[in-house]
Amino acid sequence: xxxxxxxxxxxxxxxxxxxxxxxxxxxxxxxxxxxxxxxxxxxxxxxxxxxxxxxxxxxxxxxxxxxxxxxxxxxxxxxxxxxxxxxxxxxxxxxxxxxxxxxxxxxxxxxxxxxxxxxxxxxxxxxxxxxxxxxxxxxxxxxxxxxxxxxxxxxxxxxxxxxxxxxxxxxxxxxxxxxxxxxxxxxxxxxxxxxxxxxxxxxxxxxxxxxxxxxxxxxxxxxxxxxxxxxxxxxxxxxxxxxxxxxxxxxxxxxxxxxxxxxxxxxxxxxxxxxxxxxxxxxxxxxxxxxxxxxxxxxxxxxxx
Ligand code: NAP
Numbered sequence: 001x002x003x004x005x006x007x008x009x010x011x012x013x014x015x016x017x018x019x020x021x022x023x024x025x026x027x028x029x030x031x032x033x034x035x036x037x038x039x040x041x042x043x044x045x046x047x048x049x050x051x052x053x054x055x056x057x058x059x060x061x062x063x064x065x066x067x068x069x070x071x072x073x074x075x076x077x078x079x080x081x082x083x084x085x086x087x088x089x090x091x092x093x094x095x096x097x098x099x100x101x102x103x104x105x106x107x108x109x110x111x112x113x114x115x116x117x118x119x120x121x122x123x124x125x126x127x128x129x130x131x132x133x134x135x136x137x138x139x140x141x142x143x144x145x146x147x148x149x150x151x152x153x154x155x156x157x158x159x160x161x162x163x164x165x166x167x168x169x170x171x172x173x174x175x176x177x178x179x180x181x182x183x184x185x186x187x188x189x190x191x192x193x194x195x196x197x198x199x200x201x202x203x204x205x206x207x208x209x210x211x212x213x214x215x216x217x218x219x220x221x222x223x224x225x226x227x228x229x230x231x232x233x234x235x236x237x238x239x240x241x242x243x244x245x246x247x248x249x250x251x252x253x254x255x256x257x258x259x260x261x262x263x264x265x266x267x268x269x270x271x272x273x274x275x276x277x278x279x280x281x282x283x284x285x286x287x288x289x290x291x292x293x294x295x296x297x298x299x300x301x302x303x304x305x
Contacts, residue, residue, distance in 0.1 A: 002028050002101035004299055005092045007080050008241075010037025011285040012275025013107030014064035015292030016299075020105075021071035023300045028101075029068065029075045030094050032241075036061030037109050038276075039285055042134055043125045048285055057125075060285070080108075085248045085268055103270045103299045106249075106257060107292060108241040110276040110283070114234060115147060119203040127211030128203055128232045132156035133284065135231075139163050142230035145170055145214055147200055153235040154182040160233065161191040168227060170195045172219060195227070203232055240277050249273075256280050264295040272299050 004020050006013045009031040020027040039045065039057035046054040055063075069075060078094035085104065092099045112130035114120055120128055129135040132146075136159060144164045146157045149171035157167045169186065174196040176183050186192050195216065201224070202215040213228045240256045242249075250258040250267045257266060257273040264272040274295040275288035 001089060002026075002099055003303055004028070004103045004105060004296075005030065005090075005099055005101040006105040006107060007083075007092065008032050008037065008107035008109055008275070008277070009035050009061075009065070009075070010107060010109045010275055010288060011039065011061070011064065012109070012277075012288040012292035012295070013037075013105065014061070014068050015289040016105045016107060016274060016296040017068035017073040017075070018064070018071060019293050019296030020299065021068055021073040023296065024072075025296075025300060025303070027073050027105075027296075028099060029073055030078050030080050030092070031075060032108065033079050035077070036065070038112070038130075041124050042129070042131070044138075045134065045285065046137060047134070080244060083244055083248065085245070085271055088270060090270065103272070103303055105264075105292075105295045105299060106245065106266075106271065106273040106277055107275045107288075107295070108244075108277045109288075110238040110240040110256075110280075112234065113237045113239060115200055115236070117200065117202060119205075120200075120232075120234065123203050123205055123207065123211055123232075126207045127205055127230065128234065130234050131283075132159045132233055132235075135233075136160050136163050139231045141165060143228065144168070144231040144233065145195075145200075145227060145229045146233045146235055147171075148235040148237070149173060149176040149178060150235070150237065151178045151182050152237065154178040154186045156233050156235045157186055157192050158182075158189060161189055164191065164231075167192050168195050168229065169193070170198050170200060170214075170216065170227075172199050173197065200232070238276070238280070238283070240280070242277060254280060264291055264298055270299075270302055
C-alpha cells in the first residue's frame with residue numbers, strides 16, 4: 001500500500017514528489033510517455049525564477065527529478081493506462097503492474113495540438129514553438145508566423161508583435177474562430193497580417209540554423225507558395241491528458257479536471273490534480289510547480305486526518 005502515487009513527471013508532478021518525499025510519504029511517481037513533460041520540447045527557459053541566465057528545459061526537468069529522488073521519491077518509467085478511483089484504496093495500473101494507494105496526485109499535463117507534419121516535430125524548439133510566452137523573446141526583430149484562428153492564436157500573435165517585426169497568422173479558413181474582441185485587436189495591429197484559406201505543408205530549415213521559411217498551400221486554389229519566416233508558433237489548441245480519468249473524475253466541458261477553488265482537491269477525497277491538466281489558463285512551468293506543491297501539502301494533510 002502506497003501513501004501517494006503521482007501520475008506524470010512535468011514540473012507539477014515532480015514538485016509534488018519533492019514535497020511529498022520531504023514529508024516522508026515515500027511517493028511513487030510514474031513518469032508517463034514524455035518524461036519531463038512539455039518542457040523537454042523547449043530549449044532555453046528564461047522565465048523560471050532562480051536561473052538568471054536561463055536553463056535548458058530538459059536540464060531543468062532533470063534537476064527536479066534528481067531533487068525528488070534525493071529525498072526518497074521513487075520514480076518509475078511507465079504509462080498509466082487505467083485507474084480505479086471510485087473505491088478506496090485507489091488502484092493505478094501501468095504496464096503490467098498494479099499499485100494500491102491511499103492518495104493520488106494527477107499531473108498528466110496537456111499536450112499542444114500539432115499540425116502533424118514531420119518537419120514541425122524535427123524543428124520543435126529550433127524555431128518551431130507551441131508557447132509564445134516561453135519563446136517569443138528569441139524572435140526579437142524577426143518575422144514569424146502563427147498557425148490557428150482561435151483565441152490562443154490571436155493572443156499569441158498580439159503578444160509576439162512585442163518582439164517580431166511582422167507576424168503572419170495562417171488560418172485554414174477565411175473567418176476566425178476567435179472571440180470578436182480578440183479579432184478586433186488582431187485586425188487593428190499593424191504588425192499582424194492574415195494569410196487565409198491556407199495550411200502549412202512543410203517547415204523549412206535545419207535544427208542548427210533554425211527555421212528559414214514555410215511551404216504553404218491555399219486550400220481553395222491548391223496553389224503552393226513559400227513564406228520567409230524565422231519562426232513558427234503553432235496555436236491550434238491543447239488537449240488535457242485526461243482520457244483515463246473520464247467517467248470517474250469531474251471534468252469541465254473542455255476535458256480539464258475540475259478542482260475546488262484555491263485548492264487542488266478534486267471531487268474525490270484523496271485525489272488531487274495539479275498543473276496543466278487542471279489549468280487551461282496559465283499553463284506555465286512555474287504555476288504548474290506551484291500547484292504541485294499545493295497538491296502534495298493538501299494530500300499530506302488529508303492522509304494525516
Ligand atoms: P480553439 O478555439 O479550438 O481554436 C483552434 C484554432 O486552430 C481554430 O481556428 C482551428 O481552425 C485551428 N485548427 C485546429 N486544428 C488545426 C489544424 N490541424 N490545422 C490548422 N488549424 C487548426 O483553441 P484555442 O484558440 O486554443 O482556444 C481554446 C479555448 O480557450 C477557447 O475556448 C478560447 O476561447 C479559450 N481562450 C481564451 C483566451 C482569451 O480569452 N484571452 C485565450 C486563449 C484561449 P477552425 O477554426 O477552422 O476549426
